[in-house]
Amino acid sequence: MWTTLPTITKYLIIPNNLLVNRQNNSQIFANFADKNNISVKGTFMKHYFCPNENCENHKYAKPGWYVKNGYYKTKHNYQRVPRYKCKCCKANFSSQTFKDTYKQKKPSLNKKIYELYSSNTSQNRLCKLLNCNIKTVVRKIRFLANKARTLHNVNMKNIEIRDIQFDEMETFEHSRKKPISIAVAVEVERFEKKGKPRFRTGRILGLVACCMPAKGHLAKVSQELYGYRRDDRYQAGIDALSKIKADSPTIMSDGKRAYPSLFKEVFPTATVKTITRKQNSGTKFDPMFSLNHACALLRHDVSRLARKSWVTTKNLSGLQDHLDIWTAYRNGYKLA
Numbered sequence: 001m002w003t004t005l006p007t008i009t010k011y012l013i014i015p016n017n018l019l020v021n022r023q024n025n026s027q028i029f030a031n032f033a034d035k036n037n038i039s040v041k042g043t044f045m046k047h048y049f050c051p052n053e054n055c056e057n058h059k060y061a062k063p064g065w066y067v068k069n070g071y072y073k074t075k076h077n078y079q080r081v082p083r084y085k086c087k088c089c090k091a092n093f094s095s096q097t098f099k100d101t102y103k104q105k106k107p108s109l110n111k112k113i114y115e116l117y118s119s120n121t122s123q124n125r126l127c128k129l130l131n132c133n134i135k136t137v138v139r140k141i142r143f144l145a146n147k148a149r150t151l152h153n154v155n156m157k158n159i160e161i162r163d164i165q166f167d168e169m170e171t172f173e174h175s176r177k178k179p180i181s182i183a184v185a186v187e188v189e190r191f192e193k194k195g196k197p198r199f200r201t202g203r204i205l206g207l208v209a210c211c212m213p214a215k216g217h218l219a220k221v222s223q224e225l226y227g228y229r230r231d232d233r234y235q236a237g238i239d240a241l242s243k244i245k246a247d248s249p250t251i252m253s254d255g256k257r258a259y260p261s262l263f264k265e266v267f268p269t270a271t272v273k274t275i276t277r278k279q280n281s282g283t284k285f286d287p288m289f290s291l292n293h294a295c296a297l298l299r300h301d302v303s304r305l306a307r308k309s310w311v312t313t314k315n316l317s318g319l320q321d322h323l324d325i326w327t328a329y330r331n332g333y334k335l336a
C-alpha cells in the first residue's frame with residue numbers, strides 16, 4: 001500500500017552492473033530481464049530498439065536496422081555520445097535514449113546524492129556540498145527512491161529468507177503531535193566461525209512508514225489541533241513483511257500483542273518467537289541484536305531520524321523515499 005512498485009518505462013534498459021549484491025546477482029538480473037522482455041545476451045547495441053512506438057523496429061528490431069548519425073557532446077562532462085537513425089522511420093536516437101538517466105542534465109550527481117543522503121546528510125547540506133539547487137536534489141531523490149524500490153522488490157522475489165526480526169520505531173512529521181511509526185523487518189544472517197554458529201545483521205527486508213495517533217499527554221492536544229489521526233500500523237507491518245519470500249520462517253519480535261496475528265496473516269506456517277524485556281535483561285547475548293543494530297544504523301545514517309537533530313520529516317512520502325534509498329544503500333544495490 002505504501003510502497004507501490006513504480007512502473008518501468010518502456011525504454012528503460014538496466015545495465016549489467018546495476019544489481020550488485022552479496023549473492024547470486026546475475027541470477028536476479030536474468031529473472032528481472034526475463035520478466036520485462038529485456039535481452040541481456042549479445043552486444044550492447046542488440047538491446048536497442050526503435051524508440052518510435054509505431055515503427056516496425058520497435059518491438060522486434062531487425063539486424064542492421066539503424067545507421068550511425070554523428071554524435072553530440074554532453075553539457076556536464078563534454079563526452080561524445082554517438083547518435084543513430086532508424087532506417088525504417090528515420091527516428092533519431094542515441095545510446096542515452098535507453099538509459100534511465102535520459103534527459104537528466106546532471107547525471108553525475110546521482111551517485112553523490114545516493115551516498116551522501118544515506119550517510120547522515122540533510123537535503124539542504126546536499127545543495128551546499130554539490131553546489132546545486134534544492135529542486136535538483138529533491139528530483140534526484142525521487143528518481144533514486146523509485147529505482148531503489150524496483151531493485152528491492154526484484155531482490156526480495158529472488159532470495160529465500162529463513163530468520164526475520166521485526167519491530168517498530170517512532171518518529172514524527174512536522175510536529176511531535178503528528179507521530180509516525182516505521183515497521184522494520186531485518187534478516188538474521190547465520191554463519192559459522194570455528195565450527196560454532198554465529199549471527200549477524202543481514203539484509204534490510206522492509207521499512208514502511210505510516211501514520212499513528214499521538215500517545216500520552218500529547219494525545220489530547222493533537223486531537224484538538226489536527227483532529228483524528230489514522231492508525232495504519234497493522235497495514236504497514238503487513239506491507240513490510242509481505243514482500244519477503246519465505247517458506248515457514250522464524251520471526252522474532254518483542255511482546256506487542258498485535259504481532260502474532262500479524263505474522264500469522266502474512267506467513268501462516270511461521271514460527272513466532274517473542275522476546276519480552278524480562279527475558280532480555282541480564283543476559284550477555286542480545287537475541288534481538290540484528291534488529292537493534294539496524295535501528296541504531298538508521299538513527300545514525302538517516303539524517304531525519306537522528307537523535308537531537310534539527311532535521312525533521314515534512315511529509316510521509318519524503319520519509320518513505322529516504323528509507324527506501326537507505327535500504328538500497330545498506331543492502332548494497334548499485335543505483336547510480
Ligand SMILES: [Zn+2]
Nearest residue numbers: 050055086089
Ligand atoms: Zn523506427
